Structure formats: structure tokens, C-alpha cells
Amino acid sequence: MLRWQTAGESHGQCLVALISGLPLGVPVDLDFINRELRRRQAGYGRGGRMKIEHDEVKILSGVRHGKTIGSPIALEIENKDWANWEDTLPVEDKPVPAEKQRPLTQPRPGHADLAGALKFNLHDARYILERASARETAARVAAGALAKLFLRELGVGVLSHTVAIGSVKLSRSARWEEIVAACQDGDAEIRCVDAATGAEMKQLIDRALAERDSLGGVFEVVAHNVPPGLGTHVQWDEKLDGRLAQAVMSIQAVKAVEIGSGVSNATAFGSAVHDEIGYDPAKRNFTRSSNHAGGLEGGITNGEEVVVRGYLKPISTLRRPLQSVDLNTKETVKAAYERSDVCVVPAAGIIGEAMVALTLAGAARQKFGGDTLEEVQFSFAAYLAELKAF
Numbered sequence: 001m002l003r004w005q006t007a008g009e010s011h012g013q014c015l016v017a018l019i020s021g022l023p024l025g026v027p028v029d030l031d032f033i034n035r036e037l038r039r040r041q042a043g044y045g046r047g048g049r050m051k052i053e054h055d056e057v058k059i060l061s062g063v064r065h066g067k068t069i070g071s072p073i074a075l076e077i078e079n080k081d082w083a084n085w086e087d088t089l090p091v092e093d094k095p096v097p098a099e100k101q102r103p104l105t106q107p108r109p110g111h112a113d114l115a116g117a118l119k120f121n122l123h124d125a126r127y128i129l130e131r132a133s134a135r136e137t138a139a140r141v142a143a144g145a146l147a148k149l150f151l152r153e154l155g156v157g158v159l160s161h162t163v164a165i166g167s168v169k170l171s172r173s174a175r176w177e178e179i180v181a182a183c184q185d186g187d188a189e190i191r192c193v194d195a196a197t198g199a200e201m202k203q204l205i206d207r208a209l210a211e212r213d214s215l216g217g218v219f220e221v222v223a224h225n226v227p228p229g230l231g232t233h234v235q236w237d238e239k240l241d242g243r244l245a246q247a248v249m250s251i252q253a254v255k256a257v258e259i260g261s262g263v264s265n266a267t268a269f270g271s272a273v274h275d276e277i278g279y280d281p282a283k284r285n286f287t288r289s290s291n292h293a294g295g296l297e298g299g300i301t302n303g304e305e306v307v308v309r310g311y312l313k314p315i316s317t318l319r320r321p322l323q324s325v326d327l328n329t330k331e332t333v334k335a336a337y338e339r340s341d342v343c344v345v346p347a348a349g350i351i352g353e354a355m356v357a358l359t360l361a362g363a364a365r366q367k368f369g370g371d372t373l374e375e376v377q378f379s380f381a382a383y384l385a386e387l388k389a390f
């Protein structure tokens with residue numbers, strides 16, 4: 001079973017990911033992991049914090065001579081900003097000088113501040129926001145990069161593109177080759193497959209910045225060359241669509257998840273929605289005329305591309321702060337302002353890729369088993385042969 005967790009606070013020493021269950025022998029390309037971390041930091045609309053952090057991963061365990069050794073892999077990403085926070089949030093129980101104290105008593109609507117303060121009976125929400133912050137997703141992206149390296153060995157690729165920023169929407173679907181090109185583009189910060197729509201998206205982000213406002217939007221993750229048969233229909237919590245939905249929904253600010261064209265399907269006739277089945281005798285493959293189902297039927301991959309969209313609410317921290325109430329005095333105040341991004345949809349797409357890759361890698365581990373990559377590939381090849389012989 002592939003298992004993984006993260007630890008670390010936004011302004012703590014570092015972020016950590018622990019991932020176990022990858023087989024022995026997966027090639028680990030450090031540059032690739034660091035490139036993924038940079039992609040997360042690069043999205044258009046990000047704020048000052050990302051100018052401080054230049055994330056690089058340190059592998060502490062589980063990889064030797066450039067390959068996984070089958071034991072748990074610990075990953076660490078240093079927080080450069082820790083130097084500015086060490087006195088404010090010391091590990092030891094020691095007094096914090098007055099000028100270093102940075103309590104957050106004016107909870108920001110849309111953040112975990114108030115709910116977390118109530119839950120833990122804290123009159124300062126600092127500990128809450130330190131962990132709720134999306135800075136944590138750097139660790140997810142590092143773990144996701146390992147999942148991608150594993151999936152690559154099975155020929156599966158996972159990428160994302162931006163389909164909406166606020167009201168500016170991509171009005172067509174994107175082919176895999178276009179998504180690959182958008183991701184390779186030097187100007188990949190917005191990652192829209194249509195240049196004109198991408199330019200409009202950037203303009204809207206610039207407007208939100210000028211008006212001291214914020215924006216949400218939609219990213220789409222596509223997993224290419226996924227074999228049929230990952231996931232299962234037999235138990236509710238093992239259905240792969242449900243697992244993908246949880247994985248993507250867990251990303252900070254994502255408030256809805258869509259599989260395929262699930263949202264528009266709901267208002268269409270069935271005849272326009274379901275993907276008719278054909279057969280290609282030359283390739284000995286079942287084919288589909290369309291992919292409205294997003295590659296999943298009954299919680300099982302059906303051999304089409306897996307398509308998952310994440311819908312983000314606008315960023316909650318506004319430069320024009322909303323109304324709040326002080327946790328101590330109960331007076332009406334303006335919500336606190338912490339350095340903030342204006343729009344994070346392109347960056348969230350990279351996190352979406354990581355979450356989808358980790359989920360698919362977990363499903364592939366369940367289906368193909370094995371302790372070594374060689375064993376996984378042996379069982380995978382046998383399965384593909386079985387499909388051809390079907």
C-alpha cells in the first residue's frame with residue numbers, strides 16, 4: 001500500500017513528506033523533483049512569499065545510488081523564511097521578545113483561523129494558520145514527483161492546465177499534446193492551452209491586484225495512458241473517482257471537484273453524455289467516441305485519459321480586509337492581513353497533478369503488487385497481454 005503524509009508549518013524550519021510503499025528500483029531524478037517544486041512556485045498571481053522561497057528537496061532516506069530501495073522515503077524542504085520567525089515561534093519554551101510577537105487575533109474569513117481557534121481553545125490563531133497554510137503543499141508536490149517517477153515507468157504521464165481564472169474561461173477541451181506544450185512553454189506561468197485566453201486570464205489577475213482583490217478559478221489535471229482496471233467498484237471507499245475527489249478536494253481553497261465533464265453532464269440528456277463503445281480490431285482495443293466520463297466508470301479506470309478538475313474559491317486574504325471580530329476583545333475589526341497571493345490557480349494545478357499522481361500510483365501499487373519495479377513491470381506487462389487477448 002502506498003502511504004504518505006506531510007509535516008511542517010508555514011514559517012517553521014522545514015516541510016517534510018514521508019512516503020512509503022514505492023517498490024525498490026524506481027529511478028529518482030532529483031532535478032525532476034526540484035523542477036516540480038519550481039513549477040508550484042511559478043504560477044502567475046503569486047505573492048511575495050514565493051520570492052523568498054526557492055524550494056529544493058533534500059532526500060533523507062529510502063533512496064540510494066539514484067534509486068528507491070523499497071524503504072520509506074523522507075523528503076525535506078527548507079523554509080528560508082524560518083530565519084525571520086525563529087524567535088517568534090521557538091521550539092523551546094522561552095520568552096518571545098515583544099517586538100517578535102506576531103499573534104493573529106483578527107481571524108480572516110475564508111481561513112481556518114476562527115474554526116481552528118475555537119476547536120483548540122486558542123485566543124491567537126497563529127498555530128492554526130501556520131499548518132493550514134498552503135505552504136504545506138510544497139511537501140505534497142515533492143511526494144507527488146516521486147509518484148510521477150513511478151508512474152512514468154508504467155508509461156503514465158500526469159499534467160495540468162488552467163481552464164478558468166475568475167470569469168475568463170477556456171471555451172474548448174484540450175488535447176494531451178497541447179497540455180504538454182503549454183507545460184513546456186517558457187511562459188508557463190498561466191498554463192492555458194489557448195494563448196489569447198491565457199493573456200486575458202493574466203489581465204484579469206493584474207486587475208484583481210490593482211483593485212486589491214483576489215480571484216479563484218479552475219484547473220484540470222489529465223493523466224495520460226492510464227490502463228483500464230485501476231480502482232474498483234466493490235467498496236465505496238475504494239472507488240477511484242471518490243479517492244481522486246478527496247485527494248483534489250483536500251488542496252487548500254479547492255471547493256469543488258469534477259470528474260470529466262461531470263458538471264455539464266448533469267444538465268444534459270443521457271444520449272449526449274455517455275461515451276459510446278467501439279472496438280479497433282487492428283489494435284485489439286476497445287475505443288470510445290468521447291470521454292465525458294473522464295476515464296472513470298464505476299470507480300474503475302476505463303482506459304481513457306483520467307480528467308479531474310479542481311475549482312478554487314478566490315483567495316481569502318484581501319488587501320481590502322473584510323470584517324472580523326477580535327478573538328479577545330470581541331470588538332468588530334478588520335481581518336488581519338498576512339502577505340498573500342492574488343490568484344493561485346496555476347500553482348494549484350501543479351498540486352493537483354501531485355495529488356492525482358499519488359492516488360493513481362497507489363491504485364497501481366494495489367493492482368500490480370510486487371516488491372521491486374521489475375516485479376511491478378512484469379505483472380503490468382502480463383496484464384497488458386491479458387487485455388490484448390481479451
Ligand SMILES: Cc1cc2nc3c(=O)[nH]c(=O)nc-3n(C[C@H](O)[C@H](O)[C@H](O)COP(=O)(O)O)c2cc1C
Pocket residue numbers: 047110111112132133134135137251252253254315316317318339340341342344347348351
Ligand atoms: C498554492 C496555494 C497558495 C495559497 N496562497 C494563499 C495566500 O497567499 N493567501 C490566502 O489567503 N490563501 C491562500 N491559499 C488558500 C488558503 O490556504 C486556504 O483558503 C485556507 O487555508 C483555508 O482552507 P480552505 O479554503 O481549503 O477551506 C492558497 C492555496 C493554494 C493552493
